[in-house]
Amino acid sequence: MTIALVTGGSRGLGRSMALHLADHGHDIILTYRSKNAEAEAVATEIKAKGRQAIALQLDVAKSETFGDFADTVNGALQENWDREDFDFLVNNAGIGINAPFMEMSEEQFDQLTNIHLKAAFFLSQKLVPLMKDGGRIINISSGLVRFALPGYAAYGALKGAVDVLTRYMAKELGPRGITVNALAPGAIETDFGGGVVRDNPEVNDFVAANTALGRVGLPDDIGGAVAMLLSPEAGWITGQRVEFSGGMFL
Template sequence: MAESNTRIALITGASRGLGRSAALKLAEQGMDIILTYKDNGNKAQEVVHQITALGRKAVSLQLDVGDSGGFSAFAGRVKGALLDTWQRDQFDCLVNNAGTGLQAPFAETTEEQFDMLVDIHLKGTFFLTQKLLPLIRDGGRIVNISSGLARFSFPGYAAYAVMKGGIEVMTRYMAKELGPRGISVNTIAPGAIETDFGGGAVRDNAQVNAQIASITAMGRVGLPDDVGGAVAALLADGTHWISGQRIEVSGGMVL
């Protein structure tokens, strides 16, 4: 049987990048993890092994957040994993992290590109959370991932930023409507981070990296652990009274 006080977090898109960092930081904090991946099951399994090496339990499940038709079946798999691994029927924290980027001028963004982002970021977050609500315990937590681009504007990110602006509005409504169950809901909005996101430009292009560092108060671009650590801090015991908030984790970009 699982320890009665064991907390379980479900993190989407946790085989790499920010999701992976959040999973490991939460495991270090004593949480068990259900993590999802879209295509790379081997990478997800590596994260599972890293979590178990920390003395925690972890399960990886395949999920395409852009395919809302699969959410009911996914919720069933989550329920099965909870019963098999933890002998429980609910988890504690949901981190809606999975996503994809798009860099295209406003005038050249296609309807197909826009619809793809809607399916993944807006429709995915909205309806996946809805399907998982019966599995989230009263008093639980939800963290949605936005972007600094919902506050400041860089050419080429109009469609992506529109989705993240929607995430921030959605977060406030979730917080309002789930508050009676004691569920807090917040947004974390990362700034530019050194990952493979968006083709890895921030990580791999020295000119882009330096330009972002020059407009960031802390004098550098972000690292995955900067955001993973913030997610873990927001899900720690002392922060449950924070709800409906947007917390930017950008090192002070464009202040």
């Protein structure tokens, strides 16, 4: 029995990740920031698949709470699984802020930094002691590290930092058999960034026209990718950035 912890698992990509992992036989700890009802609905859906699932509140923008969150995870593991460790961590929770380089405020930059870089670093730091040797970590990166679109300078730069962090984590956690990889989605139809890719036909058509497979990505494309990277067959991959974008901007 394996347990995966997915941050931001109540909606969007995180929800799809949690459901795909449940389909592959993993139990799930998912986190949510404010929408408890959505998170509990996902947990209920997972339980209907015959797997165990719990939803825990976490604001990844507040690194000062990560120690207490790790204690909560420890208690939940013992209470629900009679275990003191878990197997997989997916650092997924995030937001998008689209602002031109010349208009991005320092407050917006700090918010993105806290959520995308500091959380991947310090949440992992607090949770790795609870991880089983031979476990896996996936940090969610972005196609915007490889290609540039106006309005995403801060977001792309921070995801680039996540890619570098991933390599260092893989190197330092390797002695415990823990693999660490970065999964980089392309443009996906979700409510991310205000749902611009999903809801704006011009943006959707632009992305599809510049993607080798001829369409915009769907949440299940990335949920399936996470399940693949956490499969037994992927155990020899570590320190890598793996892009799942359908061939966007090749």
